[in-house]
Amino acid sequence: MEVTMLATSCDKKDCPTIYKTDRGALLVQGGTPVDHGLQIPAHETLVEIPLELFQKAIRDNLI
Structure with missing residues (x-):
């Protein structure tokens, strides 16, 4: 998988980050x-x- x-x-x-994959998904x-309190x-x-x-x-038109 390629990640950007x-x-x-x-x-x-070590900070919150959004990545996109070459599979058309976000990480x-x-x-x-x-x-x-949720059951995952x-x-x-x-x-x-x-x-x-x-x-x-969103503001930077990245997603």
């Missing part, structure tokens, strides 16, 4: 919330992404 960074909230590699990097299947996960990051990606 679209938007990030900082210059480090998101962010913190794993533990207080959500073992093969899936949740990540918490600041709304500002999505707003930046």
Whole structure:
């Protein structure tokens, strides 16, 4: 899979980030919330992404 960074909230590699793939999908990097109260299947996960990051990606016509 080929991955391209679209938007990030900082210059480090440990910040919420949005990537696109050559498969026509998005990948998101962010913190794993533990207080959500949801039941998530073992093969899936949740990540918490600041709304500002999505707003930046949309404003910059990246997604």
